Each structure stands twice: as structure tokens, then as C-alpha cells.
């Protein structure tokens with residue numbers, strides 16, 4: 001028996017390994033099983049080139065649990081004593097040391113990353129044995145033992161078969177790894193697609209109401225997952241089946257892309273466009289990353305463009321550096337190339353479906369648009385490709401490309417300044433009447449009800465020249481698309497004031513909601529009253545909801561306009577009636593006001609050019625008194641209009657109808673409306 005010291009400088013690196021990688025202890029199994037796979041594949045390669053002429057036999061790798069041990073056995077190359085010395089004593093352990101030196105300040109770089117190798121066994125074991133016999137003719141089997149100190153021993157042993165058994169004596173604080181379900185789960189996670197069969201225990205079957213072991217090995221992996229096969233050998237059903245295996249709870253995918261490149265980097269994989277159920281949180285990181293069929297991680301951020309992290313599937317590449325930090329990853333030349341390649345593949349695929357099967361593309365557009373929008377918003381190069389196949393949907397459910405849509409509305413929806421106005425709604429039901437008004441004008445209205453449409457609208461306004469997007473309820477239609485200079489207002493100041501006071505006095509008080517009353521001449525056949533909300537304010541509020549740092553807008557009340565159509569017979573009627581009822585009373589108040597205003601003007605004139613401290617106190621007081629009186633009279637006038645309005649059922653009815661149309665009439669107000677309506681019909 002030979003003893004020796006492992007060539008490391010740190011007194012005892014294993015406690016460090018343990019502590020450092022606390023959260024990731026489980027990867028030891030991946031490391032050991034993939035070493036076994038490597039050793040087996042190397043032997044197969046040697047056999048295929050005639051350097052090994054013995055029987056290969058059954059190459060299954062066995063993972064087995066003892067009372068306090070885990071053993072990983074392979075029938076691969078095996079090791080000679082010299083090789084153990086070279087690859088384990090010198091290389092593996094010095095590698096461990098270098099690794100820790102390099103990353104001791106960057107735990108993140110270590111966690112979850114590959115390349116820990118054999119020594120990761122010491123994360124869970126207090127003692128490790130390697131019992132191995134080389135494939136080389138006449139090789140002597142050897143047993144290497146190390147208890148976690150830098151000391152090891154190596155001795156000759158008996159081993160019938162070629163290959164390596166790695167035996168881990170599990171540490172007391174890692175007993176969880178001796179439980180079958182835990183190992184089973186780990187094998188499933190890390191080893192499901194390794195290229196050599198891996199057996200864990202025996203297959204079980206139901207017999208007489210309980211599960212019993214059969215004599216057949218329980219193989220836990222699929223040695224040839226479909227991403228390693230040629231696309232030409234695969235049918236749609238194969239892709240769907242694989243998807244179901246990966247994501248048993250998901251709906252059938254919309255499309256998939258089989259990636260297969262050899263140059264300038266190696267990459268295989270299958271990306272699926274999942275069907276996203278409405279209103280369900282988007283889940284990122286469903287893509288699994290493999291390195292030669294060994295599972296590495298499901299966090300692919302930094303490797304694929306952000307918007308593609310919404311896709312599902314697998315990527316397999318030995319060219320992605322895995323033992324580096326994420327920030328480094330993004331600057332890696334290979335990773336950049338891979339990312340660009342994937343983006344291009346995805347857009348090519350979408351483009352080809354769009355071209356060859358537009359009907360299918362349109363049918364799936366609702367599910368697809370979230371990816372496409374996200375991609376266009378976050379990746380300039382994707383926008384440039386997607387702008388040719390991204391679709392608009394109008395309120396009737398018809399789809400158009402950006403170019404088609406522009407052609408459709410160009411003649412009719414260009415305003416007097418040459419701006420192309422895109423009208424949109426984000427809720428077909430709630431904005432029905434506005435959509436209807438626009439349609440009656442011969443305009444087209446887009447439906448923008450997707451999760452990202454607010455942002456898409458802003459982006460397109462930047463991209464499209466001389467174009468604006470306005471929601472149909474942002475103003476009366478003729479103000480949305482202004483074709484000619486405004487008609488002069490038909491009402492005189494007094495009438496405007498009367499209308500405003502009348503309607504304002506009867507508007508219900510609503511939490512965080514404010515109304516401005518405007519009267520406009522909209523034509524006799526247009527609706528008498530409607531509610532609009534300024535595009536600008538609404539967008540600011542919408543942005544505030546999705547963006548931090550804009551809470552100022554978020555806290556502002558919703559501001560609406562109540563637009564009165566001064567051409568409508570009902571509004572004219574109210575004015576005429578109001579005039580009859582209130583003219584005398586208002587006239588008296590107005591007379592007084594005119595009088596006071598005259599005095600005020602004179603006073604103002606006297607003070608012209610004087611600084612505040614040059615005006616005598618008496619004058620200031622007088623001015624204050626005048627203002628107070630005027631304020632009172634103004635209130636009196638409003639009171640007269642208010643009293644009148646409170647008895648006018650038409651006013652109430654019009655306000656309620658406008659609110660009703662916008663889903664703003666609720667509770668008691670709604671109930672009052674119903675009662676009043678019945679009264680009116682009787």
C-alpha cells in the first residue's frame with residue numbers, strides 16, 4: 001500500500017468546498033455520473049477505431065444506495081494506478097484548488113456551474129473510494145481511498161470487471177442523499193438524457209395490490225433524446241411527445257424549432273412556442289440548458305435573448321462556458337454568436353410560417369403576439385425582421401401587416417397636418433359606442449388588448465413616421481382625426497357657463513375621478529353627451545401602473561371630459577328651458593356681478609404699474625372685499641343653475657347614459673337611473 005499527499009496548498013480544502021457550495025451539494029451526482037458516461041464513451045470510441053478489441057458488453061452505468069454509501073459504477077475505461085495519480089491526485093485536486101482561489105469572492109460563479117468534477121464528491125462524503133480496473137490488457141485493479149484530508153492511500157485490489165466504482169461514504173449531515181426518492185429525483189433532473197443507459201434499482205410493478213421489484217434494471221434515461229436526432233427523421237408527433245415529457249402540465253405547443261449547428265459553434269436543441277393561457281403569469285426560464293446531454297441549468301438568461309426566455313425547450317451546447325459568472329457570459333463571443341443565431345432562427349421560422357401558411361399564422365397570432373411584441377420591444381434586430389410579419393388586428397378581428405394596414409387607412413385617416421392617425425380600442429365591449437362612431441365615419445379601429453400593447457403603441461409611434469395612435473374614447477371623433485380647422489363655437493359665453501354649471505352640479509361624486517365639462521358642436525345626429533379621456537393623461541397613468549418611479553401620475557385622479565353636443569336637440573332643449581326658468585334670477589345676480597366687476601376693473605386700472613408695497617392698505621382691503629362678493633355671487637349663480645338642474649330629469653338621464661356607456665354607473669346611482677327611466681317610460 002502506498003500513501004501520499006494530494007498536491008494542494010490549502011491545508012484542507014474540503015471543508016471549503018462544502019461551505020462554498022452549500023446550496024448546490026446535489027450536483028455531485030451529476031459530476032460522478034457524467035464522469036462515468038465519459039469513461040464509457042471513450043471506451044466506445046477506442047473500440048470503434050480498433051484500439052480496444054475486447055468485448056464491450058453491457059455498458060449500463062449503475063447508481064446504487066447502501067446503508068451509508070452511494071456507489072456509481074461504470075464499465076468504461078477504468079484507471080491504472082499511474083492514471084489515478086496523474087488525473088486524480090495531481091490534476092483533479094489542484095484543479096479544485098485553482099478553482100476556489102479564482103472564485104472565492106464570487107460564490108455565484110461557482111454555484112450551479114459545471115466543471116467541479118470528481119472532487120465535488122467531498123461535498124457530501126466523508127470518505128471516497130475509487131475501485132477501478134483499466135481496460136488495458138493485464139491491468140491491476142486498484143483501490144484509492146481518501147477521507148477528505150489531503151492524505152490518500154492507494155493499494156492493489158481485486159476487481160473482476162473492467163471499469164470504475166466510485167463509493168461515497170455519506171457524511172452525517174448529508175443523509176438526505178441516502179434516500180431513494182431524493183436520488184431518483186436528482187437523476188431525473190440531471191441525467192434524464194445522458195447518452196449511456198443509467199440504472200437505478202430495479203423496475204417495479206404492481207402485484208397483489210403492492211409494488212414489487214422485478215429483475216429488470218430501472219433505466220432512468222433516454223439515451224437518444226430527439227434533439228440529438230436529425231429533423232428529417234422526426235414527425236410532429238415526436239416533437240409533441242417530447243414536449244409532453246418535458247412539461248406534462250402544458251397545452252400543446254404552437255410551433256417548434258429544431259436547432260442544429262456545427263459551425264462556428266456546436267448547438268443543438270428544440271425550442272417550443274408555448275400556448276400561453278390568458279392572464280397567466282408568464283413564466284421565464286423553462287428552457288433547459290444541457291452540455292452534451294448533461295443537464296446544467298434552467299436559467300438561460302444571458303445565453304438567449306431575453307424575449308426568448310419565454311420559450312420552452314432544450315438547448316445543448318458544449319461551447320457555452322459554464323464555470324463563469326453571468327455578466328462574463330454576456331460578453332463571451334461564442335455566447336453572443338449563439339444568441340444571434342437563435343434570434344435569427346426564430347424569426348426565420350416565424351417568417352416562413354407567415355409566408356407559407358398565413359391562415360395558421362393568423363389563427364395562432366393571439367398566442368404568438370406576446371413573444372413577437374416582447375422581442376420587438378427589446379431587440380432592435382428582431383424588430384427589423386418582425387415588422388414584416390407582425391400583425392395588427394382590427395375590431396372586427398381582421399388581421400393586417402403593418403404595411404397592409406397603412407395602405408388601408410392612408411386615404412381616410414390622415415389629418416389636416418399630414419399625420420396618419422391609428423385609432424385603437426383596448427376593450428371592444430366597453431368602447432363599443434366609440435368604435436361604432438369611428439366606423440360610421442369610415443374609419444378602421446384596431447384592437448390593442450394585449451399585455452404589451454401599451455408599450456407597443458409607444459414604440460410604433462417612434463418607428464412609424466408622421467403617425468399617431470389615439471384611443472377611440474380619447475376625444476370626440478372629429479378631434480381625433482382633425483380634417484379641417486375647427487368650426488367656430490356656436491354657443492355664447494353665458495350659455496356655455498349655464499350648461500357647465502347645470503351638468504357639473506349633477507355629476508355624481510366619484511373617488512379619484514374628476515370631470516371637466518366641455519360643450520362642442522358635433523352635429524345634430526351625434527350623441528348629445530359623451531365621456532372622453534385624454535390620450536396623454538391615460539397613457540401616463542397606464543405607464544405609472546407598470547413602471548416604478550412614476551407614482552406621481554399613478555396617484556393623480558382619473559380625469560375625464562364630459563362632452564356636450566351643443567347641436568343636439570336635447571341640449572338645445574335644456575338651454576331653452578333653463579333660459580325660461582332661470583333667466584330672471586340669474587339676470588339679477590349677473591347684473592350685480594357686472595357692477596362689481598366694473599368697480600374692480602377701475603381699481604385695477606388705478607393700481608397699474610404699482611408694486612405691491614406701493615398700494616395703500618385700504619385699496620387692498622377693498623379689492624379683497626370685491627373678490628369675496630364676486631365669489632359669493634358666482635356661487636349664487638351656480639346654486640340657481642344647480643337647483644334648476646336637480647329638477648331636470650333630462651340632465652340626469654343624459655349624465656347617467658354617458659356614465660353607463662363607460663361602465664361608470666354603479667351602485668345607488670345605477671339604481672336611481674333605472675327607477676328614473678321607468679318613471680320616464682310610464
Ligand code: ADP
Nearest residue numbers: 035036039077078079087088092117118119164
Ligand atoms: P474532468 O472530468 O473535468 O476531467 P474530474 O475531476 O471529474 O475532471 O476527473 C478527473 C479525471 O479523472 C478525468 O479526467 C478522468 O481521467 C478521471 N476519471 C474520473 N472519473 C472517472 C471514471 N469513472 N472512469 C475513468 N476515469 C475517470
